[in-house]
Amino acid sequence: MASRAFGIPGFSRKRSGSDHSPARQDETDANIDARETLDEEPAREAAADISETFDLIEADLAVAARSIVSSAGAVKDQIDDQTRIISGIRSDTTQLSARSSEATANASQLAEAIEELTKTSREIGAQVANTTTLADKAGGIASQANDGVTELRSAVQKIADVVSMISAVAKQTNLLALNATIEAARAGEAGKGFAVVANEVKQLSEQTQRATDEISANISQLQVTAEGSIEAVNLIIGVIDEIRPSFVSVAGAVEEQVATTDEIGRSAHMTADFVREVSERVAAISTATDAADETGTQITEASTRMTGLTEALSTRFTMLIRQTRAGNRRRHDRFPVDLQGRLEGAGFELTVRTLDISEGGALLKMPEDRTVAVGTRAVLELKGAGRLPITIVGTSTLGLHCAFGELDEAARAGLGTLIERVRSENEGFINAAKETAAKIEAALTQAVQSGRLDIEALYDTDYQPVPGSDPQQVTTRGLGVLEEILPPLQERLLDASKAQGMTFCVAVDRNGYLPVHNRIYSHPQKPDDPVWNAANCRNRRIFDDRAGLCAARNTRPFLIQSYPRDMGNGQIVWMREIDVPLHVFGRHWGGFRTAYKL
Incomplete structure (x- = not known):
């Protein structure tokens, strides 16, 4: 492996040979410096590669985080849609459950009412049957009464005949007593005793006549009454004969009604059972809906947590990179400072306060009811720094993130003085x-x-x-x-x-x-x-x-x-x-x- 020289103080490399002239030495030193410069290039390139790698990692992480957040958001939207549908189903099943409960209660009441109606119909049928029996008995009794009254009328007629005969005998006797009286009067003293007898016979015949007259009158009245009774009994018999078919019809109708109410009762019980089963199914659907809603809520919460965790992981990883020397993108240190200023742009002029400032930009606190779009160009006026051109590069919960534009000499000097003052204020801290x-x-x-x-x-x-x-x-x-x-x-x-x-x-x-x-x-x-x-x-x-x-x-x-x-x-x-x-x-x-x- 070739060796490298790294600019170590006092280090120099000499070539072998006889030429040690100053000019040659200068050339050699220049070559060494050139090598040192060349040797530093890989280090700078490596640092640049590391920085670029951090940038790529951060960009990939941002893309992945956005993708996850987007997917989680899509899942959450779908879950929200399902939740709304489930909520609608729950509302419908709640109403259906209420209606089913009412229907169950009504069906039960109907079944109970029909049972009562069936009982009543049976009682009416029994009463009708009993009435028919009583009518039959009444008809028999009326017939017997009619026969008795007819016999009574015959007996009365016979008595009347006997009374008539007695009356005739009494009339003849009275006539004979009258004749005897007349004859006794003709006989004189000799006929006095006979006259007394004749007088007694006459009185007896008269009493008999009166008695027979009274009996005849009573018999006549009895005959009239008997005739009336016969007519009434005959009328009763006729009425009973007339109403007997009606009773038979009523009894048949009652029997049919009892059969119908029995069938209705069975249908009502079946309906009640069906409605009860529907209610149970509705309750099961409601339970399942609640479970689905709870699951949807849990999925939504999990999706929200996943989004939060993804964003938190992205934030943490980004901060981890940014806190390293290679990954730190900040070209300037930021210093917290509270300064009042004015922000002027196209169509707006606002009073703002600085939260921090650096040579490259500032973080501004805006009025809560105002917003400024990202990309807006404006001028920030700060006391001691003058008018600073800025571009809005971002907004967050912290405030308005601004980058300074091209500064003139006066603005650069004023900003430098301001930052140096803030820096020295923080030095002790x-x-x-x-x-x-x-x-x-x-x-x-x-x-x-x-x-x-x-x-x-x-x-x-x-x-x-x-x-x-x-x-x-x-x-x-x-x-x-x-x-x-x-x-x-x-x-x-x-x-x-x-x-x-x-x-x-x-x-x-x-x-x-x-x-x-x-x-x-x-x-x-x-x-x-x-x-x-x-x-x-x-x-x-x-x-x-x-x-x-x-x-x-x-x-x-x-x-x-x-x-x-x-x-x-x-x-x-x-x-x-x-x-x-x-x-x-x-x-x-x-x-x-x-x-x-x-």
């Missing part, structure tokens, strides 16, 4: 973060060396949820030792930096896990009060948002960033943060975050 970070590294290294802290426990990422915590808190195997080592170092810096506006300073691992927060934010959680907990119980939590991961994954000497800090209950505080990486035995553990109100 950077040094303070580096000093405490070095102390934390030393303390963790010493704890591992002494055996107090196991190296695997320090790097443990098997986060165990704290039961009942809300927001979720987690523990690791190294938490106990960290809770002993970190508080004194963190609290000392916080106390010393409060005058400069420091809000918190904490160590986090590479995943954004914050094991030990400052005491002011490390209160025990309150049950059923997640809002208070979110603001006051921030220890043992994972903050894997953009700012948290940037701080956790940063491997450069320091990182300055600005971000909105969510304190819970809708309270957002904009922060300026200086982050320094933490290494233990040369292995990246995480970062030390120091935050100040912006």
